[in-house]
Amino acid sequence: MLHIKCPHCGMRSQNEFSYGGDASVKRPELNKEVSDLEWDNFVYNRKSLRGKHWELWQHLSGCRQWIKVERDTATHEIFKTLKADQEIS
Amino acid sequence: MSQNFRLENIGLIDRNRKISFKFNGKIYYGYEGDTLASALLANGVHLVGRSFKYHRPRGFFGAGVDEPYAMVQLYRNGETEPNIKATEQELFEGLEATSVNCWPSVNFDIGAINNFLKIFLPAGFYYKTFMWPKSFWYKVYEPFIRKAAGLGVVSTKHDNERYEHKYEYCDLLITGSGPSGLASAYAAAKNGARVILAEDKARFGGTLLTSEVNIGNKSGKEWADGIISELKEMPNVVVKNRSQVFGYYDHNMLVMTERISDHLPKTKKFHPKQRLWYIRAKEVLISSGSIERPIVFGNNDTPGVMLSSAAKEYIKVYGVIVGKNPLIFTNNDSGYETAIEFKKNGIDTLILDTRKDPKSEIVQEAKNLGISIKFSYVVVAAKGYKKVKSADIAKISDDKEQLGKIENVKCDCICVSGFWTPTIHLASQSGNKTKFNEKIDAFVPGVSKQKETTIGAANGIYTLDETLKSSFETGHKLSKQIMNNDNKVSFPNVVEKKSTVHDKFWCVPLPKGKNYKRFLDFQNDVAVSDIEIALKEGYRSIEHVKRYTTLGMATDQGKTSNLNGLQLVSKIENKVVPAVGHTTFRPPYTPISIGAIVGREVGKHSKPTRKSPMHSWHEKNNAVFVDAGVWLRPRYYKQGDENLFEGSKREAKNVRTNVGVCDVTTLGKIDIKGPDAAELLNRVYTNAWLKLPVGKARYGVMLREDGIVMDDGTTTRISENHYHMTTTTAQAANVLSHLEYYLQLVWPELNVNVVSTTEQWAGAAIAGPKSRDLLQKLFPKSDVSNEGLPFMGYLEGDLFGVKARIFRISFSGELAYEVNVESNNGNFMWEKIIEVGQEFKIQPYGTEALSTLRIEMGHVAGSELDGRTIPYDNSLEGLVSKKKDFIGKRSLSRKAFTAEDRQKVVGVVPLDKKTSIPEGSHLVKDSNAQLPNPKLGYISASCWSVEHDNPFSLAILKNGKNMIGEKLFVMSPLKNKVIPVEIVSSHYVDPKGERVRS
Structure with a gap:
C-alpha cells in the first residue's frame, strides 16, 4: 500500500485516496472550437508511461482535496506531491 | 503410549504439565511447550503423511517454518483446519490431528501405487498427458487430479472465530528474535526508537536456544531471556511472539500475522484467533536468520531423514531424541554440533563428513568425546520404507565423482547438514536485487531497494561475534538517524567455538545400476531426474524450469529446495549459480489463513449499513x-x-x-453555495441554469466528458446563492467527487463550495x-x-x-x-x-x-442511465442546450452519437398482455433466425403496469425512434423464454404529463 503525502494533511495510506488519472491533461476551454483529434486526446488518449508520471489523486477519506502526485509507475516511488492549484514543475 | 524418545533433564518444556492429544485416532501424551511434531517424535512417531505426487511415506524434516511435509489436518474446538505444519502447531490439551493426503490411512495408502508407477509420472506429466481430448479435462482429469493431489480438507462451516486487523507505525521493525534481532532491537530501543520485534516461534531467541555459546558470561538462552524481559518493560518497544512478518510491500509497509489463540484449546472470550498487522516502518531490519539445506542423496525423503539442526532443536528445546542410533551426514561443522548434543545425552552417533580432513575446535571436540567419524564419506541411499532402518554409505573420491564400495550401516535416523541458506525472502520482496555469495554458496541481499537492512545469518554472517557486533551497530546507527539520539549500549563479550569452512558438496552421485529417487523439493516431489528431464526438453530459464517441474512451488515455497535446484541446473547447464539466478520470492513467506486476511469484514460487517432515520418505523x-x-x-x-x-x-x-x-x-444531496453556483450548475448540467428563479426546482442531467449520462436529479434554488442538488442514491459519492474535481482543478476561479448533506x-x-x-x-x-x-x-x-x-x-x-x-x-x-x-x-x-x-x-x-447511454438514448435530448457549453457536450457530436438509427428508450408490451418479460432479455426481429441472432436491443426494466394491469417493460432499442408499433420478439436464453411483443411509447401512462401539473 502506497504512502502518499497529502500536501494538506501529511503522510497518509493509499486507502484514503482515490486515483484520478494523468495530471498533465488540460481540459479544452469552454465554448472553444475543438477538433476531433484534440477532443479525443483530452477524453481518451493516454500514454500509460513506464516511469515518472504526474497523476491526480483525491484525498477522498480525508480533506477531499484533489492533489497532484509525481509517481514512478514501475517502482511506485513518489517524488513530489502538489496542491491542486500548484503547477507541475 | 509412553514417551520413549523423551530425555529427562533437558529442554524448555514443562514436565509438570502433561498433555494428552490424538493423532490419527490414537491417544498420545506430550508436555506443555511441545509442538505437535516434538510430541509425536517423543512417542517415536515418524510417519505423518504421504507425499504429493507419489504418495511416499513422509515424516518430519525440520522443526519449524521450513518444514516441507509434516502437514496435518487439525481439529480444535469443533472446527477443522487443513495443512497445519506439525512443527509449528503448539500442543494443547485435547488437540486432535490427522494425516493429510492419504487414503484410506497413512499406513496403507492406495495412492502409493504412484510410487511404483513413477517412471510414468515424470516432470511435466500433467501437461503432457492430460492435454487430449480437450473435453476430458473438466470431466475426468481435473476431478481425478484434484482428488489425488489434495492436501487437507477445508471446512465448509461458517468460521465462528474472530480475526482482527491492526495498523501500526514504528521507527524500526525487526523480523526475528535471534541474536541479530535481539542485538539490533536492544541497541535501537535503548536509543529511544520505537521498535517492533516480531518472532515467528513461541520462544524468543532463535538459534541462541540451541547453540553452545556464552555472551557476557551467560548462556545464549539466558542472555536472550534477559534482553527480552528488558525490552518488554520499555514503553517504546512492542515485542511479539507467534508473529510472522510474511510480506514486504510498497513504501515500507509490511504485513504480519499474530497467532493469538492457535496454541490454546479454544479462543478466550473477546479474543481474536489471529491478528493481521499492517506495519508502516521507517526502517526494517531483516533478522530472519538462515535455514539449513539438505544434501541430496538416494531416498532422502524416507521418514527419519531430517535436518541436523532440527534434530539438535528437538533435543535442546523439547528434550526429544529423533533416534537412538543416529547417522549424521554433513559437509560442514554444524553436523558435529548435533552429534555432540546426542553424545552429551548418552547417544552414540556416526558422523559421515564429505570433507577430507577438516580442522576446527568443533571437530576436535567431537573427536575428544570419542564420536566415530568417517571422513570423505557420503550416504548413498537411505534404506527402509516407512522409517529409516539403515543406510548405504560409501567413500567418495576427492573430485566427488566416484563412489567407493557400498557399505550398509544400521541407523534409525539420518541427520543431514548441507550448510546454511540465508532467509532472504523479505529483502527480495522489497525489491532488493540479491547477489550470490561464493563463500556460503547462497544468495544474500544486495543493494537495499526500500528502507531495509538485512543482518546476521540472513545476510550470510554465520559467526555469533560478528553477528552481534554488526547488529548492535546497525540498530544504533538507524535509531540515531531517526531519533538524533546517541545512546550506545556496551557490547558483551562473546565466546563461541570456531568452525572451519564447509565443503561445496550438495548431491551424492548415483551408484552404478541404481536409480534411487533423489528429492530436491520434498513437498512437491521434485527429484533430480525431473530437473534433468526439464532441461533435456529445452527448458532453460530457471523460471520455466520451476513452472514445468513445480520445483519450489509448494506451500513451503522451496525453503529447503530452491538452492539445491539452482545448483543442479547450474551444474547441468555448466553455468555458475548466479548466472542461473533464482526465481522471484513473493509474499506470503508462509501460508496465512483466509480468515486473517478478511479480518472483521465478514457478513454484515463486510460493508457499512446505512439506515434512514425512519428505519425502525419501517421495521x-x-x-x-x-x-x-x-x-x-x-x-x-x-x-x-x-x-x-x-x-x-x-x-x-x-x-x-x-x-x-x-x-x-x-437520495444523494449536495449543498451548493457561492456567487458562482449558478455558473457551476450551468456547466455541469446539459440544460440552462442561469435563469432559474429563487424558490424553483429544475430537473437536470449531467454527462461525463465522453458524453455518457452520469446522473440525473433535481436542483432547487433555495436563495440567491444557495442551491440544493439531489443525485441518485448510487451516484451520490461520484457526483460530489466530480463537482470537486471541476471546482478544484479545472475551474478554480469559480467561487463555489459544495458539501454532501445526504445524511x-x-x-x-x-x-x-x-x-x-x-x-x-x-x-x-x-x-x-x-x-x-x-x-x-x-x-x-x-x-x-x-x-x-x-x-x-x-x-x-x-x-x-x-x-x-x-x-x-x-x-x-x-x-x-x-x-x-x-x-x-x-x-x-x-x-x-x-x-x-x-x-x-x-x-x-x-x-x-447505465454508463453506456447518451441523453438521446434516454429521450432526454430536449434537455440538451444548443446554446451553451457544458461538460461532455463536444462528445455528443461524435458520429456514432448522431447516427440516424441510434438506440433509444421504448416501451415493450407482450402481445398476450400476460407474460412477464425478464430484465436483460434481448430483442430480435425473428425468433427462429440462425444463431447468432442479430440483437436489436435489450430490456432494461420490467414491471406490472398497475394502470393497464399488464406487463410493461422499458427497452433500449436500435432505431427506437422509428420502431413504435413494430412487432418483435423478446428472447431470454437464460430463462428459456421467447415472447412476441409490441414496441410502444416509453410513456405508457399519462404521456402528456398532465398529472404532475394538475
Missing part, C-alpha cells in the same frame, strides 16, 4: 428490506401473506388512486391524486395550491413546529411532493404524514412500487 411495519448500495431500503411493506409482486402492486395502485409515501432519504436531511415523497389535500393538512399555514406551489415549486413550511422544505417534484408521474426535514426529525415527519394521511387512505410504498411507477411513466433511471 415495525413489516417492511421487507433490500440492499441499495450500502443503504437498507424498504422494498415493500408486507401485509398478511402477500408476496413481493402482490405487495408492490397494491402499493403502486394506491399511489395512482389515493396517496402513498416513500422514504427517499437515501443531514430525511426525505419523504408524497405521491398520488390526494397528495395536495394531505399536504395542506400537514402545512395548514402554507399555500400549497397549484398557484401557491406550482409544479417544480419550492416552499419552506412548518410541520407541527418542525422546519421543513417542500419540493413539488415527481418521480411517479403523479401529483407529488417531497418533504425534507432535518434527520433527527425524520421519524416525527414520517409518523405525522402517516397519521394525517389516514383519511386519504395513505399507504407507505417501497422501492419495488417506486420502480413500477417510474417504469410505466417512462421515467429513465439507473437501469437506463
